[in-house]
Amino acid sequence: YQRRVHGQISLTYGKMHPLLKKALAYIALKTGNEIESKHLMLVKARSALELYGITAQRNAYRDQFSKLWNSSGPNDSKIDALVCPVHPLPAIPHGTSKNIGFSTNYTSLYNILDYSVCSIKVTSVDRSVDIPQSNFTDSQTPQKRLIQRVTRLYDANAMHGLPVGVQVVAPRLQEEVALGVTKVLEDSLRSIREVRGLLLEIVHSGRE
Numbered sequence: 001y002q003r004r005v006h007g008q009i010s011l012t013y014g015k016m017h018p019l020l021k022k023a024l025a026y027i028a029l030k031t032g033n034e035i036e037s038k039h040l041m042l043v044k045a046r047s048a049l050e051l052y053g054i055t056a057q058r059n060a061y062r063d064q065f066s067k068l069w070n071s072s073g074p075n076d077s078k079i080d081a082l083v084c085p086v087h088p089l090p091a092i093p094h095g096t097s098k099n100i101g102f103s104t105n106y107t108s109l110y111n112i113l114d115y116s117v118c119s120i121k122v123t124s125v126d127r128s129v130d131i132p133q134s135n136f137t138d139s140q141t142p143q144k145r146l147i148q149r150v151t152r153l154y155d156a157n158a159m160h161g162l163p164v165g166v167q168v169v170a171p172r173l174q175e176e177v178a179l180g181v182t183k184v185l186e187d188s189l190r191s192i193r194e195v196r197g198l199l200l201e202i203v204h205s206g207r208e
Contacts (some may be wrong), residue, residue: 035146062113062172069171081181082169086119088150090162096153103150107167116175118182121163122189127156 016024021040028037046054070078088103110117132154168185170177 058112065113066171080170081177083166083181083185084169086165086167089154090125090159090164092153093158103146110167110169114172116170116172116178117167118178119165119167120182120185120189121165122185123164125156125159125162125164127160130156132156 021044025037025040028034028040073079085106087106107117132151166185168178168181170181
């Protein structure tokens with residue numbers, strides 16, 4: 001559904017009159033939405049020749065990323081898998097994703113690369129521990145402004161108990177690596193929870 005909606009929005013922008021699009025991009029820029037302003041100007045109808053050129057750029061980016069991936073491990077070796085965030089927030093209220101659309105770069109990068117990805121729950125939101133940070137007061141950069149928009153949606157009380165996960169990323173066509181690392185994480189997390197439960201039982205029995 002989300003992909004269909006975004007596709008319809010992109011199609012609308014693509015057919016929009018250039019002057020109107022420039023006006024909207026200018027308004028977005030002046031209201032502090034620099035990233036959205038740039039995105040608005042990039043979305044347009046493309047010819048088949050332009051699409052071929054964009055595809056060539058994408059493939060060149062994939063090659064460049066692959067070279068870095070294969071030389072960023074210990075002693076310039078390749079990385080087997082990468083464990084990283086899925087999204088800066090847990091589940092968010094319906095209808096608010098349009099305000100933080102660019103925070104999906106945690107996953108969209110690997111869509112562009114066509115890498116193999118699994119996601120797994122690691123923990124849950126705890127209102128007594130996961131207190132939002134208040135040090136994002138500098139709004140001089142687009143990144144800071146995006147962080148502010150994301151943190152404004154975070155509500156530890158409303159999101160208490162929601163799952164928090166990570167994604168396991170492996171290179172293209174290496175789904176078995178992503179699944180294998182995910183299984184190791186899953187088993188390790190299960191063992192941690194079992195040990196934690198055992199320790200709590202010991203503490204409670206000692207108090208009694």
